[in-house]
Amino acid sequence: MAPLLSVRGLKVHFPISRGLWGRDIRYVKAVDGVDFDIAPGESMALVGESGCGKSTLGAAVLGMQIPTAGTISFAGEEVRHGERQTRIRLSRDIQTVFQDPVSALNPKMSVGDSIAEPLAIHGVGDAKSRAERVAELLSLVGLHPQHAERRPNAFSGGQRQRIVIARALALQPKLLILDEPVSALDVSIRSQILNLLLDLQRRFGLSYLFISHDLSVVRHFADRVAVMYLGKLVETGPTEAVFARPVHPYTEALLSAVPLPDPVAQRARKRIVLTGDLPSPANPPAGCSFVTRCPLAEEICRQAPPPLVKVGEKQQAACHVRAYRINEEGTIAWAED
């Protein structure tokens, strides 16, 4: 199946110092050469720590960031977010749900007006048909259609996130960018919203780009996962495969750092504790970006950045030490190496 979204060589760089006379420009390479596809009806999770560039990548797909280099194609057509017409057309197909539903809704607008706003901007229908659509959307996300007149402050956090989801669905998009959609919600509410998103995906064949740092949610929710570190993808693959057999040492450390909600299993497992912090994206290390924290680093890792290569059926990793060893031997050696 042809991909719905196809991203190739995407870079988003931010200039941080222009120096004297505009020379000597330095950049924060927030996204630095990323390739991935999302098929219709598929969810891909983007995981990584704060500052790794995952939200900037989402914003670039959404057209809120103009890429420095690379291409984004949607349904086979190259997207030029710089062009107003394309951007308007694409905003029907690509919508977003942010982390914090409180700041995502205008407190002075009724929730019905908020949900109808994208319809009004795109000139869809008249006031009456829009009101009908709002009622339909509200019941779709499990809220009462009569509540359209209320302001956001009449709703709880979980209900507000339902309203944000209803608004995102108003124009019948094909792709939703979900940037930490449940992180700001109470624990007892999260599973309600995750169930709703899974149900909507099944009913409308939606594709999701799911940005999250919560790996147990990612494991439950996503078909594929891409692990990002300092602006680059270091591992991608089917969620099941990546979680069962992480190849990149960063993926492995990330997975082992998430405490399991099971005291017996959690205390029996060996945690890989990485030393140090994420290096500054303005001054990434030469060679592999993970070299400063990597327990396996060798000389070559300090010299050249490793390419993303095939390490399994549909799994790819960018690691000089592991990925190459696996490739040469044609088998995957997971044990101590």
Add this chain to the structure above:
Amino acid sequence: MTGPVLDVSDLSVSIRGNTVVDGVSLAIGAGEILSLVGESGCGKSMTAFAVMGLLPKVAKIDRGRVELGGSDLVSISEERRRLLRGAELAMIFQEPIASLNPLMPIGRQIEESLIIHRGVSSREAKSAAIDMLAEVGIPEPQLRYRQYPFELSGGMCQRAMIAMALICRPKLLIADEPTTALDVTIQAQILELMKRLRDETGTAILLITHDMGVVADMADRVAVMYSGRIVEEAPVETIFASQRHPYTRLLLSTIPRLDGQAKTELPVIEGTVPDIGAWPAGCRFNPRCPVAGDKCLTELPALAPRPDTGRAACWHSDRVEALV
């Protein structure tokens, strides 16, 4: 056997007449980690603030005792409480950057309590602060000693906070969501650090969190709070293995498991947490509870011993295991 380090009994706190903590009792022994679990508004942070004597002005303690090493913190003067804070009890918060003084070098903030409480000379304090920075795993402690909070990353600021909290070797450390604002690899570092310091100093830790993974990793015992009350309390293995309150049962079941079936429908807890001041009559969980009966609508259940170990506050705790 010595008594508990912290012994809270029947603590109630209200804000402008609305009860936020309602008859909470808990005890922590030396070297023990007790996890207080619950959602926003359940009263877990207010319980911690009451223990610290740091309640906001609008809040007041209506009744109860908070005993630290045998003396009641509720009835002593603010003067004496201030002497205890920093020396005998210390607290770390969720946002390390917001909790540090941005205009004072890290080292000065760490040594401050040592100078105030232990009366050491500033030279001794400086060397102790640098040792402490090294102990919490901050590289180049001499350099960091002179730096300001903005020059440190979030993980390093949290380490500095821990150094500050532990430099006087307090009997009790209260950690309120200490890793919620941090990335998982940094969280792993901080949790390891807290465990190591607990082992070395025997500090009792009250760990407030909503992350069941952190609880499973860290806690010796768990107390679950809902709408101002402790609804269940038991050793960590016991409470994860079997639950005698439906809220605990459902809360644990709604979390996706790393070894579970993906993309399935997760169990949910219907409804939302009731607002403070609008708690229902009877058991406060009754509007969301799948096993609630008539009695639950009118009578508030008290904590009663579980059949094995621990306590639960549910009229129908025998029906809980059949849920989900």
